[in-house]
Each structure stands twice: as C-alpha cells, then as structure tokens.
Amino acid sequence: MKTIYGIKSFGFWEGQPYSHVTDKYEDFLSYKNTIDKQKVIQHIESLGEWLSSVRSYDMFTGEEFNSGFYDDGEFKFPVDFLRYYKTQDIGIPYEYEEYLKKIL
Amino acid sequence: MLRNPQALPVTPHGQATKLLIGDNTEENSVLGDKADGLTQSAAHLVGSRALSLLGVPTALTMGVNAFGSEIENAYKNGATHTQAWISASVAAGAEILFERLSDGLKSPKGTNVDDTTMQTLSQNISQKVVNTLLKWFKEDATEGLEEVFTDIVNKVAQKLTYADKMTWEKVFSTEDAWDSFLGGLLLSRGMRGADAIIVNSNAFQNAGLEDIAGKLSRGEALSAAERQRLLDAVLKNTAQDTAADSNESSRVTEPGKFGMTGWDGRVAVTEATGPKVTVGGKTYELIGYDKDGAKVYQDAEVLKEQAEAESKQMEESEPVSQEESALQETETEENPEWFATALDSAEASSADRRDNLTSVAKGHIMDLQRGFMCFPEGDPLIKNSQKVTPKEGFFDVAMHGSPTAVAFGGKEANMSPRLLAEVIRHNPNYHRENIRLLCCSTGLQVDGAYCFAEELANALGVTVEAPNKTLYIDKNGNTKIGDYGEGEMIPYEPNKRRRIK
Numbered sequence: 381m382k383t384i385y386g387i388k389s390f391g392f393w394e395g396q397p398y399s400h401v402t403d404k405y406e407d408f409l410s411y412k413n414t415i416d417k418q419k420v421i422q423h424i425e426s427l428g429e430w431l432s433s434v435r436s437y438d439m440f441t442g443e444e445f446n447s448g449f450y451d452d453g454e455f456k457f458p459v460d461f462l463r464y465y466k467t468q469d470i471g472i473p474y475e476y477e478e479y480l481k482k483i484l
Numbered sequence: 485m486l487r488n489p490q491a492l493p494v495t496p497h498g499q500a501t502k503l504l505i506g507d508n509t510e511e512n513s514v515l516g517d518k519a520d521g522l523t524q525s526a527a528h529l530v531g532s533r534a535l536s537l538l539g540v541p542t543a544l545t546m547g548v549n550a551f552g553s554e555i556e557n558a559y560k561n562g563a564t565h566t567q568a569w570i571s572a573s574v575a576a577g578a579e580i581l582f583e584r585l586s587d588g589l590k591s592p593k594g595t596n597v598d599d600t601t602m603q604t605l606s607q608n609i610s611q612k613v614v615n616t617l618l619k620w621f622k623e624d625a626t627e628g629l630e631e632v633f634t635d636i637v638n639k640v641a642q643k644l645t646y647a648d649k650m651t652w653e654k655v656f657s658t659e660d661a662w663d664s665f666l667g668g669l670l671l672s673r674g675m676r677g678a679d680a681i682i683v684n685s686n687a688f689q690n691a692g693l694e695d696i697a698g699k700l701s702r703g704e705a706l707s708a709a710e711r712q713r714l715l716d717a718v719l720k721n722t723a724q725d726t727a728a729d730s731n732e733s734s735r736v737t738e739p740g741k742f743g744m745t746g747w748d749g750r751v752a753v754t755e756a757t758g759p760k761v762t763v764g765g766k767t768y769e770l771i772g773y774d775k776d777g778a779k780v781y782q783d784a785e786v787l788k789e790q791a792e793a794e795s796k797q798m799e800e801s802e803p804v805s806q807e808e809s810a811l812q813e814t815e816t817e818e819n820p821e822w823f824a825t826a827l828d829s830a831e832a833s834s835a836d837r838r839d840n841l842t843s844v845a846k847g848h849i850m851d852l853q854r855g856f857m858c859f860p861e862g863d864p865l866i867k868n869s870q871k872v873t874p875k876e877g878f879f880d881v882a883m884h885g886s887p888t889a890v891a892f893g894g895k896e897a898n899m900s901p902r903l904l905a906e907v908i909r910h911n912p913n914y915h916r917e918n919i920r921l922l923c924c925s926t927g928l929q930v931d932g933a934y935c936f937a938e939e940l941a942n943a944l945g946v947t948v949e950a951p952n953k954t955l956y957i958d959k960n961g962n963t964k965i966g967d968y969g970e971g972e973m974i975p976y977e978p979n980k981r982r983r984i985k
Contacts, residue, residue: 397954432957
C-alpha cells in the first residue's frame with residue numbers, strides 16, 4: 381500500500397493501465413484476513429465504481445474490461461483488484477481490513 | 485422580415501447588380517486612385533486566405549473584430565445578410581493584412597520595412613497582395629498608417645458590397661483575382677453574424693469542384709469553363725443565402741433575455757430559458773449559444789424548411805455504387821440518416837490514415853442529454869455517460885479516446901478529428917456550440933504536438949474542452965480526470981498555433 385495524493389492506495393501493480401504502481405500481486409497472497417470475504421465483496425460492490433474507457437485485461441483469463449477504481453473513505457484500489465479478490469485466493473491489506481471491521 | 489431585397493452584386497459576368505449607394509469612395513478617400521487596386525488585392529487576399537485553408541475548416545480569428553465591426557456597419561447601410569457578409573469578409577481580410585504588415589514593421593530593429601521583412605511577409609501571405617500593398621505602404625509609411633489601413637478596410641468593403649456592375653468589372657479586371665475571390669466566397673459561405681468567420685472546407689467537394697479546388701490551391705489558372713462552374717456554384721450558394729435573408733433571424737442579446745434583433749434593431753420581448761419560446765404566435769427553437777453564452781433562437785418554421793430542403797436534396801442526389809450502397813445499408817440499420825451523410829462527406833474529402841470508415845460505420849450513436857456518444861455495445865460507460873450533467877454552451881461527445889484519435893463505437897482508434905468534425909456538423913442537434921469531449925486523454929498534448937481536441941477545435945472553429953488524462957465517470961455521472969483527480973479539462977480555442985508540419 382502506498383499513500384498517493386494523501387490517499388491510501390493498494391492493488392495497483394505492473395501490467396495495469398494506471399499511473400501509479402503500489403504493490404505486487406504476490407503481496408496479496410500473503411494476507412490472511414479474518415473478516416468475512418463475502419461481506420467485503422458486498423461492501424466493495426456497493427461503493428460504485430469509477431470507470432474509464434481505457435481497457436484493462438484479466439491477467440489470468442485475458443478477458444478485457446473497463447479500467448477504473450473504487451474510492452472507500454481514505455482508501456483507493458482498482459476495479460481489477462475486486463476481480464482478483466473474487467476469483468483468486470488473495471487477501472486485503474490489514475489496514476483496510478481494520479477499517480472495514482469498524483464500518484461493517 | 486425582408487430588409488433589402490436587392491440582387492446580390494456578385495458577378496460582372498451578366499448578373500445584374502443594384503447600386504445601393506453612390507460609388508464616391510475614391511473621391512472621399514485618402515486612397516484616391518489606389519482604391520481599385522487595393523480593393524482587388526484585399527479581395528484576392530480573402531480568397532487566398534480561404535483557399536489556403538482548404539481542407540482545414542477554421543475561423544479567421546484575426547479578422548473577427550473587423551468582421552464584426554463592418555458587418556454591423558453594412559447592416560446599418562441597409563445591406564442584406566449576404567451583402568453584409570461579403571463586406572465583412574473583405575474587411576476581415578484587410579484586417580489580417582494590416583496585422584501582418586504591422587508585425588513586419590515592428591521588426592526587432594524597430595526600423596522601417598527592409599527587404600528581408602518584405603520577403604518574409606511575401607512568403608507568408610499572398611505574393612500578389614503583398615507586392616501590391618507594400619508598394620503603397622512604403623509610400624505612406626511615414627505617418628497615419630493605421631488610418632490608411634482603416635480606410636482600406638472600410639472603403640474596400642463598401643466598394644465590393646455596394647458598387648455597381650461597372651465598378652465590379654473594373655476592380656476584377658483580372659481573371660486570377662476573380663478565381664481566388666470566388667473560391668473564397670464559396671468556401672466562406674455560411675458564415676453569419678458577427679461572431680466569427682467560418683470557412684466551409686467541404687464547399688468545393690459538396691459542389692463537385694474538387695478539380696477546381698486543386699487548381700486554385702496550386703495557383704493554376706482556371707479555364708473559362710471551370711471559372712463558369714465555380715461562378716455557378718457561388719451563385720447557387722449565394723442564392724440560398726439571399727433566400728435566407730427573407731427569414732428573420734432572432735437571437736438573444738443578453739443571457740436569459742429573448743430579443744429579436746433581425747440585424748436591424750432589437751425588440752426585447754420576454755424571458756427565454758427553454759429550448760423553445762413562443763413570441764407573437766411564432767415558435768422559436770434554441771439553436772445554440774453566442775460567444776457570450778447567450779441563447780440564440782431561430783424561427784421553428786425556418787428550421788423545418790431547412791430540414792425539408794436538406795432531405796429533398798439528399799433524395800435527389802446521384803445514385804451510389806453497389807459498394808457504397810452496401811456501406812450505407814450497414815450504417816442506416818442502426819444510425820440516423822445524417823450519420824450516413826456525414827460519412828459520405830468525409831469519404832469524399834478525408835485521407836487521414838486514422839480514419840477507418842468501415843469500422844466507424846458500425847458504430848452505434850446514442851443521444852446524450854446535450855450531445856451524443858458512441859461506445860461499444862454493452863459498455864458500462866453508456867449508462868454512466870448518460871448521467872453526466874450537460875455544461876451550458878457545450879455539446880458533449882463521448883467515446884473511447886486517446887491524444888490523437890478516438891474509437892467511434894469500438895475499442896480501437898478509428899477516427900480522426902476531421903472525421904469527427906464531419907459527424908458533429910451533420911448532427912441535427914448540433915448548432916455550433918463549443919464541444920466538450922468526454923473521451924480519455926483527448927486534451928493531452930504529447931511533445932508539443934497537436935492533440936485530438938486542438939485539431940478538432942481547428943476543424944470546427946469552436947472551443948473544444950477535453951481531459952488531459954484518463955477520464956473516469958461514476959454511475960451518477962460524476963467525473964474525475966486522472967487516477968487521483970490530478971488532471972483537468974483543457975480548453976482549446978481554434979487556430980491558436982501555426983500548423984505543425
């Protein structure tokens with residue numbers, strides 16, 4: 381996670397069409413969260429996404445989709461992250477998990 | 485309201501012209517017997533200037549002030565729209581000339597014009613005009629320069645506007661002056677009002693005069709038959725303009741206030757905030773905004789007649805080839821008829837390698853609240869873009885974009901600014917508003933090169949506002965530019981930079 385323009389950003393890694401890189405995909409494999417994953421997904425999906433016309437590609441399937449991001453309070457992450465969070469065995473940064481535990 | 489139904493004095497070749505005022509300009513002018521030569525030269529400049537812009541529709545911004553000033557003066561003198569337009573065109577041309585010459589005078593050494601400066605000027609603008617005018621300029625360079633040129637502006641315009649047939653023949657005694665001036669007239673057709681001068685780059689193509697355009701651009705002489713074809717096209721267009729003179733224009737002269745100016749006096753009537761207003765039993769429709777953001781309305785009946793005339797003209801157009809017909813069928817399956825017309829027009833004139841007409845024709849246009857969009861089917865941005873709040877005075881265009889091209893209905897870039905300009909122009913909902921591009925990075929200049937928005941501004945002659953980074957839109961239509969909102973919408977005004985070769 382990196383703070384960019386005062387915003388705690390994560391999930392932006394090489395190969396994605398965004399201006400900054402904050403982490404590596406592998407970093408998320410090590411996060412072992414205790415929060416209910418489905419709750420997290422529901423919460424993120426309720427945020428509403430900011431979408432652009434720039435194309436992003438699923439690094440596992442090659443599927444094409446609109447790039448974009450979610451803003452959640454002081455946190456920011458790309459729409460790509462939710463896609464992988466849903467389909468892969470990865471976690472969320474602990475700082476974000478703590479935040480979600482407070483509000484969910 | 486028909487103010488002055490005089491015939492248009494456009495030709496010395498048999499078309500009768502009507503004398504509006506006495507041709508006493510030479511007697512009263514400081515120009516004396518130079519007036520005819522100056523008139524010819526300035527008119528030639530207008531034509532040359534317009535021709536130099538062939539293929540690049542743009543506004544002659546340098547001459548706008550003179551244009552606006554002279555057009556008002558012409559109307560006061562009882563000119564029709566068309567006469568005032570010619571008058572103001574020449575005035576604008578003279579203004580351009582004056583500015584160019586003034587620049588030359590203010591050379592670093594601050595001295596009088598030297599040969600080098602003259603040569604540079606000569607290369608920059610029409611050789612013929614510069615040679616003619618610099619000669620007199622040097623003679624009069626000691627004092628009162630501005631007055632001399634102001635006089636040129638007024639007298640030249642008046643001569644061309646109000647002179648009788650004999651004067652026209654005298655002024656246009658050489659064929660090449662006629663060729664360029666007629667060419668300029670044809671290209672400049674359609675500019676109205678005192679806001680700007682718009683050159684219609686497609687005038688030659690629309691009139692089937694591409695061969696003549698090529699010759700004029702190369703400075704080659706026209707044959708008698710070619711000159712007649714050019715003249716016929718000008719007369720046809722100006723006849724339409726003159727016919728339009730009988731239709732009263734109306735415009736709002738203050739934001740929010742509806743007034744009928746008709747060019748010869750304002751009649752403030754009522755408030756007008758919606759797309760339609762009814763005054764004295766007549767309905768007026770909002771057709772755009774003037775440079776101050778005031779609403780401009782047009783008689784709804786006139787708009788209807790224009791639409792019917794255009795529709796009839798299209799029906800009467802020549803049959804198309806099998807291949808073109810197939811392309812049109814593809815286009816009209818999902819898109820309105822005006823879109824097919826825009827592509828036809830672009831196909832005839834465009835050679836931009838960014839354009840892929842086959843791909844573009846598959847795009848599916850959808851209306852925005854004020855504008856249109858063309859995203860691939862199922863793109864989530866379709867819903868998001870529809871929620872974007874319109875901006876006063878702007879026409880929105882939304883699709884995938886990049887600094888140099890946009891993707892019309894697709895994911896890959898397939899459209900140049902010039903082609904998009906054609907599509908915008910043909911959209912019946914577009915009335916010369918400024919443009920807001922809801923297309924990623926179309927306002928980003930890379931290494932000083934023209935970006936898409938700047939090229940579009942030059943092509944349309946209006947301000948084009950575009951994001952300089954990735955544009956994000958949420959489900960409520962809110963927008964952010966850049967991943968962290970660090971980008972911005974950049975406004976590009978037409979013709980602010982010299983052309984980059």
